[in-house]
Amino acid sequence: xxxxxxxxxxxxxxxxxxxxxxxxxxxxxxxxxxxxxxxxxxxxxxxxxxxxxxxxxxxxxxxxxxxxxxxxxxxxxxxxxxxxxxxxxxxxxxxxxxxxxxxxxxxxxxxxxxxxxxxxxxxxxxxxxxxxxxxxxxxxxxxxxxxxxxxxxxxxxxxxxxxxxxxxxxxxxxxxxxxxxxxxxxxxxxxxxxxxxxxxxxxxxxxxxxxxxxxxxxxxxxxxxxxxxxxxxxxxxxxxxxxxxxxxxxxxxxxxxxxxxxxx
Numbered sequence: 001x002x003x004x005x006x007x008x009x010x011x012x013x014x015x016x017x018x019x020x021x022x023x024x025x026x027x028x029x030x031x032x033x034x035x036x037x038x039x040x041x042x043x044x045x046x047x048x049x050x051x052x053x054x055x056x057x058x059x060x061x062x063x064x065x066x067x068x069x070x071x072x073x074x075x076x077x078x079x080x081x082x083x084x085x086x087x088x089x090x091x092x093x094x095x096x097x098x099x100x101x102x103x104x105x106x107x108x109x110x111x112x113x114x115x116x117x118x119x120x121x122x123x124x125x126x127x128x129x130x131x132x133x134x135x136x137x138x139x140x141x142x143x144x145x146x147x148x149x150x151x152x153x154x155x156x157x158x159x160x161x162x163x164x165x166x167x168x169x170x171x172x173x174x175x176x177x178x179x180x181x182x183x184x185x186x187x188x189x190x191x192x193x194x195x196x197x198x199x200x201x202x203x204x205x206x207x208x209x210x211x212x213x214x215x216x217x218x219x220x221x222x223x224x225x226x227x228x229x230x231x232x233x234x235x236x237x238x239x240x241x242x243x244x245x246x247x248x249x250x251x252x253x254x255x256x257x258x259x260x261x262x263x264x
Contacts, residue, residue: 011035011109013052015042016030026068033262034062041255042073051165055118055240056215057107059128061095062259069096070105074240078105078217092263095124095235100131100217104229105217108238110169111141111151112210119166121153121215122183124252127233132157136230137220138182139237149209152220153182154228164194167210178232181249187242195245197201200227215239220232235259 011019015038023029032037038059045051051172056075063069067083082103083089083096089103090096098104121139129136135154142150148169152229155162155178165171166182172184179197186192188209193200217237221227235256238248 015039037258050243053241053243057238061235066090068116076108094126097233100231104219120185124236129232149208167177
């Protein structure tokens with residue numbers, strides 16, 4: 001008789017709790033490969049030393065339903081303004097698509113929740129923005145049209161460029177059509193980093209006093225006036241303290257690739 005020994009897959013506690021919450025929202029279990037991709041992502045972020053900096057985040061893909069995709073990986077769940085479900089706005093492999101007009105998520109993470117000189121914004125774009133109105137925001141909040149201080153990831157379609165700023169008025173730009181991982185981070189008062197198209201660019205930029213207001217996803221605007229919507233499709237977002245953007249890029253990119261392989 002041949003003895004067969006099966007290997008039991010052990011889940012990281014945080015990953016396991018998140019997976020259980022997603023499956024409860026979905027009303028159905030995820031594929032083994034999808035579960036494992038999430039586990040490798042969380043465990044990998046911990047191994048890289050960036051997990052604790054992720055304070056508000058959703059994996060806007062992978063789940064079987066939109067409700068599952070809006071379960072927070074970290075922090076508070078976002079408030080959904082206008083998005084509808086699977087097969088319309090939401091696609092499991094590629095995420096949630098904006099309409100460039102009215103649809104957004106309120107992250108419920110205030111821009112002032114993180115230190116003035118320790119903050120990041122990040123997202124993963126699976127389908128590029130095509131709206132040409134204004135400067136479409138992937139994530140953003142700034143105080144008003146006369147004082148441009150705030151934190152944003154945004155697109156200039158005319159460039160095209162992708163830009164970011166963290167608690168500042170000046171932005172840092174990289175030329176090209178924004179696709180895949182995009183992020184901005186500040187760890188000191190005198191400079192900020194933007195990552196896009198596999199490149200990280202550091203620019204001198206003095207930080208300003210932190211403005212108060214919840215970061216929006218798929219839109220920006222000035223204070224209480226929402227605007228600058230994007231119609232990009234996003235599969236992930238993260239807000240929190242400063243971190244290494246290249247490390248987060250690698251982890252998120254592997255996660256989205258693993259979903260593509262695991263989801264029928």
